Amino acid sequence: MAVELIKERKAVAMTGNQAIAEAMRQINYDVAAAYPISPQTELMGFFAEYLANGLVDTEFITVESEHSAMSAVIGAAAAGARAMTATAAQGLLYMYENLPIASNWRLPITMVLVNRALSAPLNIHCDHGDAMTARDSGWIQLFTENSQEAYHSLIMAVKIAESALLPAIVNMEGYIVSHTIGNVNLLTDAEVREFIGESDWRKNVPHPLLDTDNPVTYGATALPDYYTELKYPQHLATFEAKEHVKRVLEEFNRLAGTNYQVIEPYKLDDADFAIVVMGSTAGVARTAADQLREKGIKAGVLKIRLFRPFPYEEIAEALKHIKAVAVLDRHDSMNGLASPLYQDIASALYHLPERPMLHDFIYGLGGREVTVEDMLKAFNRLINIYTGRETRDRFTEYLQVRE
Amino acid sequence: MKLKGWKELPIGGIVIEPGNSREVETGTWRIARPVVDPQKCTDCLICWVFCPDDSIPSNGKVRFETELYHCKGCGICAVECPYKAIEMVQEADVIMEELKLTSK
Ligand code: SF4
Ligand code: SF4
Numbered sequence: 001m002a003v004e005l006i007k008e009r010k011a012v013a014m015t016g017n018q019a020i021a022e023a024m025r026q027i028n029y030d031v032a033a034a035y036p037i038s039p040q041t042e043l044m045g046f047f048a049e050y051l052a053n054g055l056v057d058t059e060f061i062t063v064e065s066e067h068s069a070m071s072a073v074i075g076a077a078a079a080g081a082r083a084m085t086a087t088a089a090q091g092l093l094y095m096y097e098n099l100p101i102a103s104n105w106r107l108p109i110t111m112v113l114v115n116r117a118l119s120a121p122l123n124i125h126c127d128h129g130d131a132m133t134a135r136d137s138g139w140i141q142l143f144t145e146n147s148q149e150a151y152h153s154l155i156m157a158v159k160i161a162e163s164a165l166l167p168a169i170v171n172m173e174g175y176i177v178s179h180t181i182g183n184v185n186l187l188t189d190a191e192v193r194e195f196i197g198e199s200d201w202r203k204n205v206p207h208p209l210l211d212t213d214n215p216v217t218y219g220a221t222a223l224p225d226y227y228t229e230l231k232y233p234q235h236l237a238t239f240e241a242k243e244h245v246k247r248v249l250e251e252f253n254r255l256a257g258t259n260y261q262v263i264e265p266y267k268l269d270d271a272d273f274a275i276v277v278m279g280s281t282a283g284v285a286r287t288a289a290d291q292l293r294e295k296g297i298k299a300g301v302l303k304i305r306l307f308r309p310f311p312y313e314e315i316a317e318a319l320k321h322i323k324a325v326a327v328l329d330r331h332d333s334m335n336g337l338a339s340p341l342y343q344d345i346a347s348a349l350y351h352l353p354e355r356p357m358l359h360d361f362i363y364g365l366g367g368r369e370v371t372v373e374d375m376l377k378a379f380n381r382l383i384n385i386y387t388g389r390e391t392r393d394r395f396t397e398y399l400q401v402r403e
Numbered sequence: 404m405k406l407k408g409w410k411e412l413p414i415g416g417i418v419i420e421p422g423n424s425r426e427v428e429t430g431t432w433r434i435a436r437p438v439v440d441p442q443k444c445t446d447c448l449i450c451w452v453f454c455p456d457d458s459i460p461s462n463g464k465v466r467f468e469t470e471l472y473h474c475k476g477c478g479i480c481a482v483e484c485p486y487k488a489i490e491m492v493q494e495a496d497v498i499m500e501e502l503k504l505t506s507k
Contacts, residue, residue: 104416
């Protein structure tokens with residue numbers, strides 16, 4: 001039995017990695033499998049300490065690669081275990097071929113992705129390049145702004161994954177959140193364990209491999225005559241997952257006194273101009289919006305918490321009255337069109353009778369610092385394009401590149 | 404075989420009835436079928452051992468007729484038969500033969 005350590009709620013100064021390790025301890029996963037990669041290494045190190053001190057019951061498999069980590073948690077989850085892994089950047093890419101398998105098999109695995117820029121050039125700092133490669137893998141994805149949200153999100157993700165029967169990624173920005181100390185309000189161990197419910201291998205998945213009285217096969221072939229029929233339920237489940245996420249966020253808000261929504265509008269109701277953003281930049285963008293409002297410019301911010309499934313209806317509703325919107329993408333898809341968040345926002349708005357003007361800024365690559373000035377620059381450029389004071393060659397631009 | 408709709412399939416494409424590959428009609432893949440000459444066949448059952456599709460039924464003594472629902476027409480039995488008792492006949496020829504019979 002896992003030890004009960006935190007019996008009263010308390011606020012602790014913690015880095016994101018410490019907060020996630022704390023959540024992992026409280027969740028007391030049946031199985032964790034991971035391979036070290038910066039900035040995730042430290043996180044699994046903190047967890048290994050809890051394990052070595054006998055505070056958790058988790059079977060921690062120190063695998064030989066990320067490919068094996070994902071394979072191990074797929075096997076564990078199919079057996080009926082509550083399983084997790086954590087990785088970053090190239091580590092996720094090495095897992096990649098297994099990601100769509102976990103989602104099609106409907107395995108409620110949770111993954112902490114400590115966002116790091118993709119090579120090349122080699123860089124260990126934050127951008128969303130890794131998360132973006134997984135955007136079409138069938139995994140639920142939550143983005144977080146700080147260690148508090150990362151801690152809460154992993155607890156919520158367990159419940160979301162198990163009720164939607166889909167694997168879920170919690171994105172936590174490398175270094176900016178993972179290695180930066182912030183104030184984290186911890187729930188008690190009992191509260192977390194009651195919220196997620198006890199792990200029961202008979203119930204975590206509909207057909208656990210451990211149920212040897214009812215043997216099943218995972219991973220059978222489906223040829224052209226059946227492949228479509230085995231994709232369609234997953235297609236529906238991905239749409240339905242949004243309602244599971246909303247319900248779990250509401251339950252969590254009741255427990256923790258938070259106000260988490262799938263998207264978080266900031267001063268958008270009367271706004272003329274807005275920035276759409278994910279992750280820690282949301283805070284900087286809100287400060288910029290406040291400064292503009294002091295000058296009489298009605299600026300607002302939309303933070304996306306739930307990235308997959310994409311809450312397009314809520315986003316269209318939140319942005320439909322805005323004059324011009326700048327989408328901030330912490331990744332360049334190198335596709336000759338625009339970055340992923342921009343494309344998603346454009347799709348979400350397309351069916352509106354009247355839609356805002358859109359512009360895409362690629363920013364914060366490889367851990368480039370993001371300042372309030374950067375956000376003001378984005379707002380100014382957006383407003384100048386909208387009012388015709390400036391022109392644009394393309395609707396996607398780098399915000400911070402040196403000439 | 405009637406194909407199932409998506410609602411009839413278990414979540415995650417999991418196979419919950421063991422051995423249901425029997426239901427798959429691999430016989431449609433065949434372009435040639437094994438035809439046994441009863442004069443030459445000694446019931447040695449070498450073909451029964453080699454057939455990768457379990458398409459040659461037997462009671463352990465006698466080679467029964469090839470089960471064409473699953474026989475893929477790979478021709479292994481014809482190659483392995485020590486008595487050259489099996490001839491692979493093109494399915495197209497079988498069809499032409501049947502057409503001739505019906506048009507008579
Ligand atoms: S042709 Fe191949 S599949 Fe058919 S009976 Fe012979 S060995 Fe079996
Ligand atoms: S291998 Fe040839 S002889 Fe032996 S049982 Fe088969 S068909 Fe008959």
